[in-house]
Amino acid sequence: QKEVEQDPGPLSVPEGAIVSLNCTYSNSAFQYFMWYRQYSRKGPELLMYTYSSGNKEDGRFTAQVDKSSKYISLFIRDSQPSDSATYLCAMNGGSNYKLTFGKGTLLTVNP
Amino acid sequence: GAGVSQSPSNKVTEKGKDVELRCDPISGHTALYWYRQRLGQGLEFLIYFQGNSAPDKSGLPSDRFSAERTGESVSTLTIQRTQQEDSAVYLCASSLAAGGYNEQFFGPGTRLTVL
Numbered sequence: 001q002k003e004v005e006q007d008p009g010p011l012s013v014p015e016g017a018i019v020s021l022n023c024t025y026s027n028s029a030f031q032y033f034m035w036y037r038q039y040s041r042k043g044p045e046l047l048m049y050t051y052s053s054g055n056k057e058d059g060r061f062t063a064q065v066d067k068s069s070k071y072i073s074l075f076i077r078d079s080q081p082s083d084s085a086t087y088l089c090a091m092n093g094g095s096n097y098k099l100t101f102g103k104g105t106l107l108t109v110n111p
Numbered sequence: 112g113a114g115v116s117q118s119p120s121n122k123v124t125e126k127g128k129d130v131e132l133r134c135d136p137i138s139g140h141t142a143l144y145w146y147r148q149r150l151g152q153g154l155e156f157l158i159y160f161q162g163n164s165a166p167d168k169s170g171l172p173s174d175r176f177s178a179e180r181t182g183e184s185v186s187t188l189t190i191q192r193t194q195q196e197d198s199a200v201y202l203c204a205s206s207l208a209a210g211g212y213n214e215q216f217f218g219p220g221t222r223l224t225v226l
Contacts, residue, residue, distance in 0.1 A: 004153070006153070008151065032212045036217075041219070041220075041222075042219055042220075043115070043202055043204075043217035043218050043219045043220055044154070044202070044217045045217065046214055046215075046216075049212065049214070051212065088153060088154070090154075097142060097144070097159055097167075097206075097209035097210055097213070098144075098156045098159065098167065098170075099144075099146075099154070099156065099215060100156070101146075101153035101154040101155075102153050103151065103152055103153040104153055
């Protein structure tokens with residue numbers, strides 16, 4: 001079993017839809033949970049991060065972490081064509097610098 | 112300010128040749144990381160530098176891979192005797208410090224193709 005599991009999709013939605021992306025993990029030492037967005041042929045860029053369990057909202061994006069279930073989610077409201085990208089979940093432990101990534105989910109938002 | 116830069120952006124080489132990939136981190140960032148992204152896979156950690164030292168080389172897949180960092184700045188990842196399975200995008204990232212939460216800023220990557 002990989003440390004981080006993420007459905008690679010692809011996921012195709014119409015503009016304005018609510019998108020739900022998620023990852024599961026097995027390492028209970030993970031404390032920091034991140035979502036990166038990667039456009040084609042570009043490096044990943046940090047979208048949001050959350051420490052431990054809880055919710056965090058930033059504009060149209062909401063990140064949720066449930067440590068008891070080892071499950072994290074990213075919700076995108078009112079999705080736009082510019083949101084079309086690969087979304088990668090990543091996580092690490094408190095003193096651990098190394099990020100462990102999911103495979104990424106390819107999202108296409110159709111106008 | 113300038114982000115993380117990597118060169119070359121693309122590299123095509125023949126099996127058995129050596130390649131060098133360069134990373135210029137954000138100025139002042141003490142921590143530097145190399146990751147590999149194979150097609151359809153997530154990023155795979157290779158090596159981490161704190162200053163010019165590499166306390167963790169655990170992700171390097173074989174002894175054909177090596178990396179160095181000089182002047183607490185530029186880093187070079189060298190792959191000797193390249194194999195087709197080395198084909199991937201090699202990503203470099205840097206952060207102000209390591210440990211706890213420190214955002215890792217990624218470069219655009221070097222796309223390596225081994226024929």
